[in-house]
Amino acid sequence: MRILKAVLPALALVAVAAGCSSSKGQDAQRLTKQRENYCTQLGTWQKARNAAGAGTPDSSGYNEAEASARDALLAVRPLRDETVGGGRTLAEATAAAMNNGDSEAEERVVKYCEDVGFETLTR
Numbered sequence: 039m040r041i042l043k044a045v046l047p048a049l050a051l052v053a054v055a056a057g058c059s060s061s062k063g064q065d066a067q068r069l070t071k072q073r074e075n076y077c078t079q080l081g082t083w084q085k086a087r088n089a090a091g092a093g094t095p096d097s098s099g100y101n102e103a104e105a106s107a108r109d110a111l112l113a114v115r116p117l118r119d120e121t122v123g124g125g126r127t128l129a130e131a132t133a134a135a136m137n138n139g140d141s142e143a144e145e146r147v148v149k150y151c152e153d154v155g156f157e158t159l160t161r
Contacts (some may be wrong), residue, residue: 070154072116076128077156080147081112084135084161107136122146 083106090103110132118129123146126134131150134143148160 041092072113073151073154074159075157076113076117077151077154077159079106079113080132080151081159081161082106083110088161106143110136120150122150 083103086103086106114132118127120128122128122131124131126144126146126161128144128147128150131140131143131146134140135147148157151157151160
């Protein structure tokens with residue numbers, strides 16, 4: 039019985055520690071998927087915007103660029119507070135790039151995708 043009393047707290051500690059590391063692994067996987075999704079949506083928006091560049095606001099390319107921008111802005115939500123330099127968050131830079139045509143902001147978000155390993159998903 040003494041051994042059992044000594045072993046149970048140790049086993050409980052191991053189980054708690056294992057749960058924490060498992061949770062950290064899941065959090066890291068979730069973050070990686072969120073980043074990949076964001077960079078995918080950013081790249082889709084860039085392609086649609088570039089394709090619509092010669093079109094008029096009524097063209098289907100323009101509508102596709104708008105829809106892609108909405109998707110990218112939704113994808114940035116869980117990552118919104120990550121910093122991208124220049125005193126900007128990822129959400130601020132994304133909005134500036136998409137809504138204001140801010141090329142510096144776009145460079146920052148593309149650099150963000152490069153830094154997190156998804157450079158091939160953007161232009």
